Amino acid sequence: MxxxxxxxxxxxxxxxxxxxxxxxxxxxxxxxxxxxxRGPWRDTATxxxxxxxxxxxxxxxxxxxxxxxxxEAITMRNNVDQVALPMRDYGSFLPGNGVGGAGVHxxxxxxxxxxxxxxxxxxxxxxxxxxxxxxxxVQDWGVTGAELEEYYDRFEYLxxxxxxxxxxxxxxxxxxxxxxxxxxxxxxxPPMQMxxxxxxxxxxxxxxxxxPFPCPSANLSQNYVNPLGVAMSQCSYCGFCERFGCxxxxxxxxxxxxxxxLMRFSNFEARTLCEVLEVNLAPGGETARGVTYxxxxxxxxxxxxxxxxxxxxxxxxVRLMMLSGIGEIYDPQTxxxxxxxxYCYQTNASAKLFFDDKxxxxxxxxxxxxxxxxDYNGDAFDHSGLGFxxxxxxxxxxxxxxxxxxxxxxxxxxxxxxxxxxxxxxYYSNTLHFTSQGSSYAARGNYLDLDPxxxxxxxxxLLRMTFDFTDNDVRMSDWVSDxxxxxxxxxxxxxxxxxxxxxGWNSAVYQSTHNVGGxxxxxxxxTSAVNPWLQSWDVPNVFVxxxxxxxxxxxxxxxxxxxxxxxxxxxxxxxxxxxxxGAALVxx
Amino acid sequence: xxxxASFAALSLKPQAHGATVSGALPWKAFSAxxxxxxxxxxxxxxxxxxxxxxxAIADRIVPAxxxxxxxxEAGCVTFIDAQLMGSYGSASRxxxxxxxxxxxxxxxxQGSQTPAERYRAGLAAIAAHVExxxxxxxxxxxxxxxxxxxxxxxxxxxxxxxxGVDGQAFFELMLKNVMEGFFxxxxxxxNRDMAGWKMVGFPGARYDYRxxxxxxxxxxxxxxxxxxxxxxxxxxGG
Numbered sequence: 172m173x174x175x176x177x178x179x180x181x182x183x184x185x186x187x188x189x190x191x192x193x194x195x196x197x198x199x200x201x202x203x204x205x206x207x208x209r210g211p212w213r214d215t216a217t218x219x220x221x222x223x224x225x226x227x228x229x230x231x232x233x234x235x236x237x238x239x240x241x242x243e244a245i246t247m248r249n250n251v252d253q254v255a256l257p258m259r260d261y262g263s264f265l266p267g268n269g270v271g272g273a274g275v276h277x278x279x280x281x282x283x284x285x286x287x288x289x290x291x292x293x294x295x296x297x298x299x300x301x302x303x304x305x306x307x308x309v310q311d312w313g314v315t316g317a318e319l320e321e322y323y324d325r326f327e328y329l330x331x332x333x334x335x336x337x338x339x340x341x342x343x344x345x346x347x348x349x350x351x352x353x354x355x356x357x358x359x360x361p362p363m364q365m366x367x368x369x370x371x372x373x374x375x376x377x378x379x380x381x382x383p384f385p386c387p388s389a390n391l392s393q394n395y396v397n398p399l400g401v402a403m404s405q406c407s408y409c410g411f412c413e414r415f416g417c418x419x420x421x422x423x424x425x426x427x428x429x430x431x432x433l434m435r436f437s438n439f440e441a442r443t444l445c446e447v448l449e450v451n452l453a454p455g456g457e458t459a460r461g462v463t464y465x466x467x468x469x470x471x472x473x474x475x476x477x478x479x480x481x482x483x484x485x486x487x488x489v490r491l492m493m494l495s496g497i498g499e500i501y502d503p504q505t506x507x508x509x510x511x512x513x514y515c516y517q518t519n520a521s522a523k524l525f526f527d528d529k530x531x532x533x534x535x536x537x538x539x540x541x542x543x544x545x546d547y548n549g550d551a552f553d554h555s556g557l558g559f560x561x562x563x564x565x566x567x568x569x570x571x572x573x574x575x576x577x578x579x580x581x582x583x584x585x586x587x588x589x590x591x592x593x594x595x596x597x598y599y600s601n602t603l604h605f606t607s608q609g610s611s612y613a614a615r616g617n618y619l620d621l622d623p624x625x626x627x628x629x630x631x632x633l634l635r636m637t638f639d640f641t642d643n644d645v646r647m648s649d650w651v652s653d654x655x656x657x658x659x660x661x662x663x664x665x666x667x668x669x670x671x672x673x674x675g676w677n678s679a680v681y682q683s684t685h686n687v688g689g690x691x692x693x694x695x696x697x698t699s700a701v702n703p704w705l706q707s708w709d710v711p712n713v714f715v716x717x718x719x720x721x722x723x724x725x726x727x728x729x730x731x732x733x734x735x736x737x738x739x740x741x742x743x744x745x746x747x748x749x750x751x752x753g754a755a756l757v758x759x
Numbered sequence: 760x761x762x763x764a765s766f767a768a769l770s771l772k773p774q775a776h777g778a779t780v781s782g783a784l785p786w787k788a789f790s791a792x793x794x795x796x797x798x799x800x801x802x803x804x805x806x807x808x809x810x811x812x813x814x815a816i817a818d819r820i821v822p823a824x825x826x827x828x829x830x831x832e833a834g835c836v837t838f839i840d841a842q843l844m845g846s847y848g849s850a851s852r853x854x855x856x857x858x859x860x861x862x863x864x865x866x867x868x869q870g871s872q873t874p875a876e877r878y879r880a881g882l883a884a885i886a887a888h889v890e891x892x893x894x895x896x897x898x899x900x901x902x903x904x905x906x907x908x909x910x911x912x913x914x915x916x917x918x919x920x921x922x923g924v925d926g927q928a929f930f931e932l933m934l935k936n937v938m939e940g941f942f943x944x945x946x947x948x949x950n951r952d953m954a955g956w957k958m959v960g961f962p963g964a965r966y967d968y969r970x971x972x973x974x975x976x977x978x979x980x981x982x983x984x985x986x987x988x989x990x991x992x993x994x995x996g997g
Contacts, residue, residue, distance in 0.1 A: 212780055220791035225964035226986055228943035229794065233847060244854035249865055256866045259854045367975035407967040418966070431784060440781040466777035530976050534961055535968040574942040574961045586914075587820040587934060588907065592958065596826050599959035625856060679867030 173463065173471045179205045182462050182476035184447045184491065187272020188730065189716040189737040190482035191425040191433055192329075195399075196741035198436035200749070205474065206439070206482075207464050209242070209446040210269025215426055219275075219416030227573040231414040236276055237261065238268040238484075242446075245486065246622040247678045249639040251503065257625050257633060262679035264686055265414070266484045270443060273484060273684060274424045274730070278413040278538025278570055279389030281332050281423075282727035283323045283735075285352050286316030287550045291612075291723055294550065295560050303560050307643060308506075308513060308613040310722040313694040313703035316352045319735050322742075324355055326734030327387075330423030331395035331403055334358040334387035348384045348543070350551040363392045363406065368531045368603050369541040372567035375662050381544045386568055387731075388539035389423035399432040410571040412538030422538065445472075448629060450479055450495035450713060458753065459497075459713050465629070477752060478712050478744070481690075482737075485719035489619050489689035490634040498690075498700050498709045501618050503637075509700040509708070511619040513691050514636065515724040517683040518563070518609035518644040520671050522655040523579045524664035526601045533572030533600060541568035547651050548726045549610065559646040561610035563726040565655060569604055579604055581666045603664070607651045608683070609672075611724040614641045619689045639676050648672040685729050687721035694757075702757040704743040705736060711755040716740055796987060797841040797948030799834065804843045804875065808897075809882045810836055813933070815899035816885075819906050820937045827958045828951075830937050838940030838949030839878075848875035874932065881929035884920040885913075945985045956983040963989075 180202040183190045190206050198204050213219070213236075229235050238261070246255035267273035287294045289312040295304050336357040337347025344357075362385030365373070373383040390406040397403065406421040420427050433439055444467040451460045451473065461475035481488040492510050493500055499508035544565045545551055554560055571577055579602040584594045622635035640648075652671045659667035693699025696708040705720055707713040716737050718729045747756055802810055817830035817839075827833065842848060850873040862869035872880065889898045889909075898906060912918045914934075916927035940949030942956070944964070950956060956963050963983035971979060982989060 212778060212785060214784065214786070217787065217790045221966065223791055223793045223986060225966055226794070226944050226946075228939060228947055232939060232943075233852075239852040240854035241852055247866060249863075253863065254860065256860055256862045256869055257854045257856070258867055259869065260852070260867065262867055364972045366972055370975060405969075407969055408972050409966040409968065411966075434780070434782065434784045437782050440779060442777055442779050444777040468776035470776065530978050532968075532971070532977075532979050534965075535971055535979070572961055574955065574959055575939055578959070587910075587937075589822055589824050592821065592824065592826045596958050599961070624858065625854075675865055677865045679865070 173473045175473045176475070178461070178475035178477070179203050180476065181205070181478045181480065182207065182474050183480045183482050184462060185209070185272060185481070185483035186270045186425070186441055187267065187482065187484070188274040188425055188734055190272070190480070191429040192734065192737040193480050193482060193716065193741050194439055195429050195433045196745060198433060198439040200745050201438065204439045206441045207445045207447050207462065207474065208270055208441060208443045210238070210443065212441070212443045213270045213275060213416065213426065215416065215418065215420055219418045221418035224415055224418040225409065225411045227575050231573060232575055234265060234414065236267070236269065236414070236416060238266040241628070242268070243487070243627050243633070244625070245634045245636055246625050247636045247638070249637070249676060250616060251637060255622055255635045255637070258678050263677065263682045264684040265681070266486065266684065270430070270441065271416070271425045275416045275426070276414050277730060279422050280539040280568065280728040281327065281330065281387045281389050281731040283351060283354070284316070284725050284727060284732050285549055288725045289314055289316055289319070298550070299554060299560070303554070306614060307641065308615055310513065310613070310691065310693055310698060312692055312722055313699070314692070319739065320352070320355060322735035322738040323731060325738045326731060328359050329397055329399070329428050329734070330389045331360055331391045331397055332358050332387050332389055332423070333360040333363050333392035335362050335385055337384060346384060348545055349382050350545040350548065358387060360392045360395060363388050363390060363537065363540045365542070366408070366532070366535050366540065366569070368533070368569045369567045371603060372605060373542045376544050376658060379658065379661055381546045383542040383544050386539050386541050386543045386566065388537065390537040390539050391421050391423070397428055399429065401428055401431045403427050406537050408535050408537050408540070410534045410536040410573065413570055447491065448494070448631065450491060450497060452496060452710060456496060457710060459710050481713065481715045482717065485689065485717040486619070486634060486686050488715050488717055488719040490621070492690060492700070492715065493621050494631055497707055497713060500620055503616055503618055506615060509691070509696070509698065511689050512698070512700070513613035513688040513722050514617050514619045514638060514686070515611040515613050515688045515721065516638060516676070517685040517724055518611050518640055518648045518672055519606060519682055520609070520648050520652045520655065520669065521604065521606040522659050522669050523667060524603040524659055524662050525581050525598055525666040526603070526664050529603070530600050531569070531603060533569050533577065536569050536571050538570050539568065540570070541566060547654055557650060559643050559650065561612050561644065561647045561726070563607035563609035563648060563651040565605060565607050565651070565658070567603070567605040572599070574599070582668050603662070605655070605658070607648065607655055608726050608728070609644065609648045609651060610726045611644055612641060613688065613723040617641070640672055640674055645672055645674060685718070685724060687718040687724045687729060690715045690719040691722040692720040693722060696759050702755070704756045705740045706748070706756050708759060712753050714740055714744070794946050796946050797837060799837065799948070799951070801837055801948065802840050804840045804848065805836070808886070810840070811899050812882050812886055812897070813839065815906065816910065816933060817937045819903065819910055820934060821941055827954045830941055832951070833941055833954045834949040834951040835937050835940030838943065838947050839936045841948050842936065843875045843878055849873050877929060877932060880922065881924055881932070884922050884924035884926070887921045888918065946987050953983045953985065953989070
């Protein structure tokens with residue numbers, strides 16, 4: 172039986188980056204806000220304590236801070252002709268869990284997408300003609316780069332991003348990214364101090380005529396107090412970023428930027444260890460009444476609310492919409508329905524240079540410390556005659572030297588025994604690693620729906636992911652891998668290896684926790700689940716905030732854009748929605 | 760009855776499970792959750808014969824030489840034993856609902872056995888295979904070359920083990936767990952005296968490298984540190 176709770180103005184599902192930003196904005200507005208979070212409360216001093224945090228086995232390998240598949244798994248297959256099976260352990264991507272969400276364990280690479288990314292379809296058709304995107308279902312976002320600029324700025328100043336502007340109001344800045352869109356001012360902090368690897372990478376690539384610049388980093392180059400009055404620390408380059416919480420208050424996360432300010436509001440409340448099962452709709456299905464959730468003893472509650480914000484990890488936003496009947500589930504045969512449409516990922520490859528006489532000290536590192544070349548990213552280069560659209564950033568970001576998982580060896584080296592030991596001892600500190608992080612462009616057959624067989628612990632169907640790299644994206648990544656090979660040759664390294672992307676996405680090998688799409692934004696309700704303000708087309712008192720809104724993915728990390736979209740939605744709710752609650756901000 | 764129970768809930772009974780946080784950041788002193796150190800030589804899961812066989816295998820994966828002690832000398836078998844007794848061994852984190860199907864290579868491990876069950880079955884199958892090859896002579900008594908030859912066959916999926924055990928998959932599991940033991944923090948029973956970290960030059964839980972960021976192409980000068988500290992911190996003889 173369900174316990175019925177007193178109503179709230181706003182219920183937020185998930186207290187990660189988007190949930191805490193929206194909660195803070197709406198608590199400031201004076202609304203009564205409750206956030207319901209499936210995982211535990213987490214704070215720096217306790218959960219990321221310096222006495223326990225630098226522990227690779229516990230946090231990186233056994234993944235203590237992550238969502239456990241036992242709590243919620245996802246089934247996968249590469250195409251509709253296969254039978255999806257559950258990822259019994261998460262491998263290719265690792266969703267977060269608990270307060271802070273993926274904002275706890277991210278690396279901190281904080282990008283802005285470009286206007287040409289937000290206008291993917293119209294930009295590519297204008298420049299290359301409609302045949303260039305044949306077979307792809309790429310779409311425009313319904314927002315421009317110029318419209319998002321001020322919200323990117325807010326997120327960067329919230330976080331204390333350390334970087335170098337490449338383009339301030341149209342003036343190219345030496346040392347920054349010459350390919351970026353104009354920004355109104357520089358980053359709040361200067362770039363991090365470079366270690367040896369990225370410095371050498373910058374030397375090699377600039378010698379080839381490429382344009383390396385410091386990756387914009389949420390690992391702070393200096394102490395910082397953000398606009399909410401929250402103080403953060405300079406990064407200590409400890410090499411325990413991705414998969415870890417920061418013990419030093421030096422990586423931007425909800426804990427280090429928003430929560431200390433948010434928790435002062437008596438009109439905000441967080442309920443942890445509580446899992447939302449469903450958004451309850453009023454008869455007719457056009458208005459949400461609130462959410463039903465269970466606590467950790469399986470006691471069930473109904474939380475009535477006027478406004479429901481889905482702020483879970485993008486994939487789980489999509490699943491919750493499907494389980495609640497918000498919008499129609501996408502069908503790849505008929506290409507009707509919008510929820511689950513345009514699931515996209517990231518198309519990555521890597522290069523390793525094996526030297527004989529270098530000491531890179533890979534353990535002196537941070538998650539977003541390094542150099543990037545955007546010369547082959549997005550549409551920064553002319554694709555005429557190349558046979559693909561999209562691109563990749565080439566990133567030299569040696570994030571760690573944690574030895575259980577980070578030991579690079581030349582091809583054909585034995586994997587055990589004395590020869591393995593000799594090679595490992597030699598190359599641990601002698602290897603320069605860099606990667607290409609590529610776009611993932613939507614296609615009809617890549618989508619999300621509900622699994623017909625496998626259920627979660629509450630008996631609800633798991634999300635089913637049908638995905639493979641598209642031919643376009645494989646051609647794109649392969650071409651960028653050739654460019655990485657050019658860099659490898661120019662480096663003079665005696666040995667190198669290039670790991671290229673291949674068809675047959677493998678769910679068991681870690682690649683990227685950049686799952687996007689499934690509840691995409693757009694100007695047309697026939698092809699998008701939410702409008703450009705991230706408001707559900709079907710149930711206007713539900714907003715769905717996260718990378719679930721991306722119609723396709725770029726060759727950049729998503730969090731900067733997720734943060735910008737969260738601030739933009741918060742403003743739309745405060746300045747538009749609350750004047751006429753329950754009404755659609757964009758007419759259907 | 761149902762009606763009255765849900766009506767009672769309207770009085771907003773405090774939640775016994777799950778936690779409500781409002782008005783301030785919660786804070787409780789000494790609430791960090793450190794791991795329990797695994798004592799040297801502890802053996803809770805493996806039988807003596809299993810431990811002997813796994814030690815012999817692990818010592819070919821990481822043999823003793825001028826670069827380090829062997830895997831078992833570094834505590835890797837103690838490490839695996841402790842892991843199998845814990846949540847890793849029982850797969851408590853994993854999605855273990857059926858139906859269990861064979862699956863494709865892109866779908867990851869789809870077996871119904873936990874890691875603890877896989878070790879019990881896998882070591883028994885290797886022991887039976889060895890007994891069939893050399894009756895009365897255990898794997899540990901084979902020469903290093905003979906041992907390597909069998910491990911390479913397992914790695915290349917060229918051995919059919921009894922009782923349906925997938926020899927290649929079990930070899931991969933052992934390889935992965937031995938490496939974990941050799942390179943994990945010593946608090947978990949392996950990497951004794953930080954032998955794995957010293958072999959590659961990983962300083963462990965040092966946590967602040969600011970003075971060294973700009974010292975390009977220079978070796979880092981200090982010994983490694985465990986989350987339990989290092990030898991300099993520990994008084995000899997208790």
